[in-house]
Amino acid sequence: MHSTILAIIGACFLATLFGHADAETTVMGCNCTSPCGASEDFGLAKCDWCYTDNKCGHYAVTRFKYYDYCVYPAKKTEQKRTWDVKHEDLWKQIVADQTPGTYPNKLGIVAESIQTSFDDHRDIMPKGRKKFIHSVGSVCQFVFKVDATSPYTGIFKPSSEARGFVRMGSAIEVDLNSGLTPGLGVKFLRTNAESGNFVALFQLEPLPGNSYNFFEKNFSNHITSSSDFGKKILQKKFKQASNCPVQVGLSDLATFDQDGARASKPNFPFQIILEPRDVSMPSSPPVNQETIAARMNSIESGTHLFTVYAYPDPKSALSGGEPVHLGEISTTSACVSSKFGDASFFIRHQRIEEDWQLRPEWMPTIKANGEASCGSTIKDDKPPKRCSAMMAMGMPSPH
Numbered sequence: 001m002h003s004t005i006l007a008i009i010g011a012c013f014l015a016t017l018f019g020h021a022d023a024e025t026t027v028m029g030c031n032c033t034s035p036c037g038a039s040e041d042f043g044l045a046k047c048d049w050c051y052t053d054n055k056c057g058h059y060a061v062t063r064f065k066y067y068d069y070c071v072y073p074a075k076k077t078e079q080k081r082t083w084d085v086k087h088e089d090l091w092k093q094i095v096a097d098q099t100p101g102t103y104p105n106k107l108g109i110v111a112e113s114i115q116t117s118f119d120d121h122r123d124i125m126p127k128g129r130k131k132f133i134h135s136v137g138s139v140c141q142f143v144f145k146v147d148a149t150s151p152y153t154g155i156f157k158p159s160s161e162a163r164g165f166v167r168m169g170s171a172i173e174v175d176l177n178s179g180l181t182p183g184l185g186v187k188f189l190r191t192n193a194e195s196g197n198f199v200a201l202f203q204l205e206p207l208p209g210n211s212y213n214f215f216e217k218n219f220s221n222h223i224t225s226s227s228d229f230g231k232k233i234l235q236k237k238f239k240q241a242s243n244c245p246v247q248v249g250l251s252d253l254a255t256f257d258q259d260g261a262r263a264s265k266p267n268f269p270f271q272i273i274l275e276p277r278d279v280s281m282p283s284s285p286p287v288n289q290e291t292i293a294a295r296m297n298s299i300e301s302g303t304h305l306f307t308v309y310a311y312p313d314p315k316s317a318l319s320g321g322e323p324v325h326l327g328e329i330s331t332t333s334a335c336v337s338s339k340f341g342d343a344s345f346f347i348r349h350q351r352i353e354e355d356w357q358l359r360p361e362w363m364p365t366i367k368a369n370g371e372a373s374c375g376s377t378i379k380d381d382k383p384p385k386r387c388s389a390m391m392a393m394g395m396p397s398p399h
Helices: 002-020 083-096 106-111 115-119 231-239 289-296 314-317 340-343 352-358 359-369 370-374 387-393
Strands: 049-051 058-059 065-072 139-144 161-170 182-188 196-200 271-276 304-311 324-329
Touching: 049 304, 049 324, 083 161, 083 340, 106 231, 139 304, 161 289, 182 314, 196 271, 304 314, 352 359, 359 370
Parallel strands: none
Antiparallel strands: 049 065, 058 065, 139 161, 139 324, 161 182, 182 196, 271 304, 304 324
């Protein structure tokens, strides 16, 4: 088994160096001859896979073709660029076409790999992949000014002023009767490192009272589990990647600062809260989705968007006490609709288990509150098996 794992790692590394520039690669270092994607008949759409050339990978007897799992490592040449160059390149793509996208049928998420949301280490989505939720949003540039008293590292280090992107939109298409389900994704480009990302919501359901004020409630990387049947199906889908699907991690943000300096001992909060500041929207129903876009795009450069607070550990978060002030977020550009932002711009989710593994002292509290916090019992700090490890585990072939 040990030699097999080493062979897989070596093959993947060589494929990254020498694979076709326009083709995705796989766990076994194969070149894809079809788009990467998931299918319900193959592990309930848990993993992306593709057909491969040169008899590489594994043979699907019922399809008479070879296939393998897709992987999306960060591109080495992309990582080596400075954060500001990468940031500027992405912004040019974001503003090039300010036509908003559309919402596909949200049920399509059932046939999409959720693991890719956590394991794509690039800033652009794989070809052919769609955003079935949070499909349309507005993108703004911002600066995150961190307090001098911050105890954390990386993007959260004291007195830092990290520049980033925030993409904000409703989880589902907005009309007169839909309600609005606010969500946002944040990205920091970093020199000589992958980008740092996190996502935040208020809850999985639309705002209470049929409000359409996107900034009515606080956002967080932790939300409560939902009892709504449709939302429980969504949570179950996300459990293909994490045993606590209503929380995402922050430790990657603490590993590198924006200039690429690596923290020897990453220190990160358990939970952050983003409290809207000088922004508000009418709570009355909009005429249509375009009305929401117009409201979002009215946010100007220099707007004080959020005050950021932090809970250092699960005990403090569950105590009902006040979080600690961490910093302020203000826009450095107007917010814009974007065809690229809706179709291609990717913000990676981080498994909360990665945070737990770095903070074993948190686990007694997390286990004791698993049902209430995560919607199910938490036994340990291990997430479900990743797609990149499954081929050696004898996963079924597509049929």
